Amino acid sequence: MLAVEIPYWGQSLIRVLAGALAVLVPAGTIVYLFLFKMMSFMQSRLGPMEAGPYGSLQLAAEVGKWMQKEDITPAKADRRVFRAAPLIVLVSTFVLVAVVPFGPDAYFTQFDAGVFYMLAVSSISTLGILLAGWSSANKYSLLGGLRAAGQLIAYELPMVLSVLGVVIQAGTMNLQAIVFKQNTDSIFGWDGIGYPYILTQFVGFLIFMIAVQAELTQAPFDMPVAESELVSGYMTEYSGFRFLIFFIAEFATAGVFALIASVLFLGGWGVPFAWFDWTTIDSVDDWMNVAGPLLMLAKMTVLAGIIMWVRFTYPRFREDQLQRFAWKVLIPLSLANIMVTAVCKVVW
């Protein structure tokens, strides 16, 4: 338990501010570190160098630029839906981050159906994308929106199934409890590094990361926004502020999914409890509430780095090829993973 008492209104205020921070800090980190810099270095160029030291304020410049641009709604568009769609996508990110634990007391909410909730709300963004594509009154947007709907629904399944392995192994759907388990369990009696589930659930981890790549519509699964054929897919008609929201949501969601992956597979905010002789969540020292979020940020950066690395490297699948990949490869593989995990769970 936290050593200081915080009144309810204070807790609420902290939650709101921290929620904005938890969404925007990963998004900013990913955009600057990977989209601006890593991508540039991979492509033998420097990237932004002028705004701020080493281009570090480029992000602020971009945001300022997009805010100033005119917010155009096409004449034939379904105005209210068109305007609401980006907000739905962004809100789904905020709702998603609510279950991610950042420390022993640094969480927004925790409840026993955490994993279930996470998988359920992650598909709200599909709705926003479909609405955006449909309401734009643009053929490219329509094609992009329909492709996105088909793809996101197809890859929702392997994502759910790959997480089930972790749930079976942990015996709980509470994300905080999953973190606790990973850091207190021991490998054949040795508790030096805890028991991160990536060691046994590597197949699940791989499938989860591939499904995340597809859910985020990043290359090689970026057929819905395929810029060389559909201009920008469902985002084609958006400009200014609303495009910015789509842009932030894309990278914020990448960050949140990387956070979730680190919670499920890499031990989350915790360090192995045996190092400090902690036994329960309550006995964890208060400084973990500061160190935990930093650890999460570090793990998020590594995972998001992999996502972006793949994005800059591969050409894209065709729509039917990626559907085939989901239904014929990923889903059977994740089902087999569940079977093996369940059998092992019963045997040991």
Add this chain to the structure above:
Amino acid sequence: MTDLAERQKLSYIAAQAADARLNVELETEGMTLNIGPQHPATHGTLRIIVRLDGEQVVWAEPSAGYMHRGYEKLTEVRTFPQITTLVNRIDWLGSFANEVPFILAAEKLMEIEAPPRTQHIRTILFELSRIANVSLFLGDLGVQLGAVTPVFYAFRDREYVLNLIESVTGGRFHPNFDRIGGLLDDLPAGFITECKQVMKRLRAFCDEIEDLLFGNEIFQARLRGIGVIPADVAKQYGLSGANLRASGVDFDLRRDQVLPLAYDKVDWKVWTHPDGDSWARCWVRLQETREATKIVDQLLDTLPAGPIMAKVPRIIKVPEGEAWVSTENPLGEMGYYVVSKGDLGPFRVKIRSASFNNISVVPWVLRGVYVPDVISILASLYFILGDIDR
């Protein structure tokens, strides 16, 4: 290879089915989609009207002419030496290659032949512009298929070739260097060693692209068996260049005709591919870039001494007559039919540019494919807008 034959068969069946499909069972309404005139995939202002059933193309037609600049007409009010400035701008990525066939046609009419050193240098510059052109294609291919990184490597290494061209001609994009009877100037000092280094670098670039793109499973899945053009169809539509050779037709004007260029003095190979699909077209271009670096290397070794200008009068008047000269340009066969009435300028010039014929196959090849494949097929056909619209 059996897998490939299977896929070719499937794509043929899909094309047949697409015709019979509309309004049969569900009374579905098709959708007409304008790809272009402003569209990222057309890298210019080409408009392709496609009629879609879902995402399948039922009917497609390219609509050219958005960038027509009237070069054929403009040549009639220019003198012969002025025309190279115009024709430079037809295929703007391989500019020097546009000048050569026109100059050769004029020389043919005047019955003069450039000295051997000039023929060598012309061939070197011709092949350098081919490398500059096709290396950009290899990078752009990745962008069209969603891989953003290779294009930067292409721009990086193409820059060395452009520097070479600039060091000789003074112009990076539009050299305007070829003259009737010879060249404007000789090669600069130190060109040979520098050029050899760049050629080595470009061979490394080709290896890099082969590893990055051609070895990639997704890339292969996107291109193999897609957009198959059989040899007879390719001939009927008048395809030329790598598009024709990828359909298995062994035809290369550099080898198959006698021109005052130095191709017969070097050892090189014409690459063909039996498949005729998008993959084959890209692969043939990759091999051609390698072959071009070899040609340049050998020509640099055997560069003869001598003058660079034949004896030509100060004011060039081309005698009355007609001449047709075509060469194997980076995009395919490019030719000029020059009619002269004995004046300072030509009476009429007909320009046969490669891309115009190459995209004429688009309605045939796009039938029955899906929208993503439209882009990959267009990318593999490789056109330059200036070369279509002239």
